[in-house]
Amino acid sequence: VTRAMSLFAASALSLLAGCRGQPSSDPPIHIVPDMDWQPRYQPQGASDFFEDGRAMRPPVEGTVAVGHLDEDDAYYRGKVGDLYVAKAPVMVDERVLARGQERFGIYCSPCHDNTGGGQGLVVKHGYAIPPPLSSDHTRAIADGEIFNIISHGVRNMPSYRAQIPVADRWAIVTWVRVLQRSQNAKPSDVPANMSDKIEQEAPAQ
Numbered sequence: 001v002t003r004a005m006s007l008f009a010a011s012a013l014s015l016l017a018g019c020r021g022q023p024s025s026d027p028p029i030h031i032v033p034d035m036d037w038q039p040r041y042q043p044q045g046a047s048d049f050f051e052d053g054r055a056m057r058p059p060v061e062g063t064v065a066v067g068h069l070d071e072d073d074a075y076y077r078g079k080v081g082d083l084y085v086a087k088a089p090v091m092v093d094e095r096v097l098a099r100g101q102e103r104f105g106i107y108c109s110p111c112h113d114n115t116g117g118g119q120g121l122v123v124k125h126g127y128a129i130p131p132p133l134s135s136d137h138t139r140a141i142a143d144g145e146i147f148n149i150i151s152h153g154v155r156n157m158p159s160y161r162a163q164i165p166v167a168d169r170w171a172i173v174t175w176v177r178v179l180q181r182s183q184n185a186k187p188s189d190v191p192a193n194m195s196d197k198i199e200q201e202a203p204a205q
């Protein structure tokens with residue numbers, strides 16, 4: 001009898017405690033549940049229903065995310081068929097060149113240095129030395145191949161596909177061409193009205 005009484009007292013106490021208006025993490029009493037609670041899976045959850053044990057279904061093969069069809073091979077891969085495009089498939093203006101210069105300074109100059117000479121800081125700390133970007137070899141390769149090198153890397157050079165969006169990769173390609181031109185310029189490239197501004201190199205003694 002004492003046990004029944006103490007149980008009664010305990011439940012009466014807890015009932016009283018429940019009426020004191022403290023905050024609670026339990027859901028409020030829901031008289032008409034509608035469809036508020038249903039059996040469902042959490043994202044990334046497990047399921048016995050599917051053979052692979054995953055509740056989330058992998059997308060059907062060949063699924064393309066909205067806005068990522070990327071059908072234009074020349075623009076997105078620098079290629080037409082198996083051939084690299086000779087010229088960047090973008091309008092080149094001052095804005096694109098300025099963007100290319102800025103992005104080159106961020107992503108390429110750590111190794112290739114600001115002139116493309118290949119003496120960047122990372123190289124000075126022991127990384128493989130890249131060939132100068134104004135070499136005959138790099139001048140001769142197609143714009144599409146430089147785009148492809150940025151996208152996928154080449155031998156010792158890592159890929160920058162994840163860091164640099166497509167439009168910026170093309171902007172960088174145009175800036176590489178500017179560097180190459182500047183490193184291989186002849187006095188005759190200087191406009192006539194500025195030719196008096198060229199400083200002659202001191203003749204070797």
Ligand code: HEC
Nearest residue numbers: 107108111128129130131137138146149150154155156157
């Ligand atoms: C981590 C250092 C590093 C960074 C950053 C880097 N490169 Fe390179 N790059 C190299 C190295 C090293 C090579 C030589 C690869 C080899 O032949 O093994 C190279 C090679 C190249 C070549 C090929 C040259 C040729 O004639 O074969 C091009 C073009 C090039 N890089 C462009 C770029 C551009 C553009 C960027 C910026 C988006 C960039 N690189 C960023 C290290 C780097």
